[in-house]
Amino acid sequence: TQLLEQSPQFLSIQEGENLTVYCNSSSVFSSLQWYRQEPGEGPVLLVTVVTGGEVKKLKRLTFQFGDARKDSSLHITAAQPGDTGLYLCAGAGTNAGKSTFGDGTTLTVKP
Amino acid sequence: EADIYQTPRYLVIGTGKKITLECSQTMGHDKMYWYQQDPGMELHLIHYSYGVNSTEKGDLSSESTVSRIRTEHFPLTLESARPSHTSQYLCASSGPTGGAAGELFFGEGSRLTVL
Numbered sequence: 001t002q003l004l005e006q007s008p009q010f011l012s013i014q015e016g017e018n019l020t021v022y023c024n025s026s027s028v029f030s031s032l033q034w035y036r037q038e039p040g041e042g043p044v045l046l047v048t049v050v051t052g053g054e055v056k057k058l059k060r061l062t063f064q065f066g067d068a069r070k071d072s073s074l075h076i077t078a079a080q081p082g083d084t085g086l087y088l089c090a091g092a093g094t095n096a097g098k099s100t101f102g103d104g105t106t107l108t109v110k111p
Numbered sequence: 112e113a114d115i116y117q118t119p120r121y122l123v124i125g126t127g128k129k130i131t132l133e134c135s136q137t138m139g140h141d142k143m144y145w146y147q148q149d150p151g152m153e154l155h156l157i158h159y160s161y162g163v164n165s166t167e168k169g170d171l172s173s174e175s176t177v178s179r180i181r182t183e184h185f186p187l188t189l190e191s192a193r194p195s196h197t198s199q200y201l202c203a204s205s206g207p208t209g210g211a212a213g214e215l216f217f218g219e220g221s222r223l224t225v226l
Contacts, residue, residue: 031213039150042117042201042217086151092213098169099213101146103153 003027004091004102012108016078021087021105024071029091032072033099034063037086079109114138117202117218124192125226132187132200132221140206143185144215147171148199160185192225199223 004025013019023032031050035043047056049065049072056063060083062075076083089102115136124130136143141162146154146169156169160179174196175189185204189196199222203215 029213033213033215035215035217040220040222042203042220043154043215045214045216048214088154090213090215098156098159099215101154104151106151 004089004100006087006089006102006105008105009103010106010108012110013079015080015109015111017109019076019079019107021074021076021107022071023073023089023102025091025100026070027091027093027100028069029093029100030069031092032065032069033090033092034072034074035088035090037088038084043086043088076107079107081109081111083107084109115202115204115216115218117200117221119221120219121222121224123224123226126191126193128192128225130189130192130223132202132223134185134187134202134218135183136185136204136216137183138204138206138216139182140204140216141182142205143179144203144205145169145175145177145185145187146201146203147173148201148220150199154201158187192223194225197223197225 007022034046037043047063052067052069054065060077064073087105090099118133143160145158148154155171157173158177160166199220201220202218
């Protein structure tokens with residue numbers, strides 16, 4: 001079984017601060033996704049990274065895929081209360097039919 | 112924008128009742144999934160399907176069953192609900208059209224409470 005560990009599990013910060021969430025595994029993934037989930041809703045796809053070392057930017061969010069395609073990070077600049085939610089990483093193996101989800105990072109951004 | 116729908120959004124029932132959670136997608140995706148999630152926690156795969164008449168058990172054992180008679184429809188059934196089945200159930204789909212491998216599109220979820 002491929003496992004994905006996220007850190008930190010919980011993060012509470014003030015508006016305007018920067019933060020980084022990590023997603024680590026001992027397994028190699030063909031692609032990795034980041035999702036954001038609000039309470040009572042389903043996860044929404046933020047980004048997919050595919051190439052080792054790849055960096056993708058989505059406004060204030062920067063996603064990086066590790067060179068060995070085993071880990072990833074999500075960096076948020078100048079966090080806003082609207083960024084509050086559960087952030088989930090998910091890796092797709094060589095058989096991309098099933099994804100492995102990380103245990104999630106709950107982010108709270110206080111005004 | 113994803114077009115995947117789940118009903119009901121919320122369901123409160125008594126122990127022993129039979130329930131069916133509906134999931135439909137209009138994207139023509141071959142692959143569909145059911146995940147179980149407790150509030151703020153990780154997702155656990157309980158069922159998946161790679162196409163019509165194909166269903167498999169996921170990583171987390173579940174007493175629920177699924178069927179895939181039509182591409183767009185993937186209902187989940189509990190024959191006799193128990194309080195331990197209380198959870199949020201998320202349906203998802205994925206396919207080669209317009210998305211990279213591994214990208215999942217989720218419904219809004221069905222929150223089940225069994226009294």
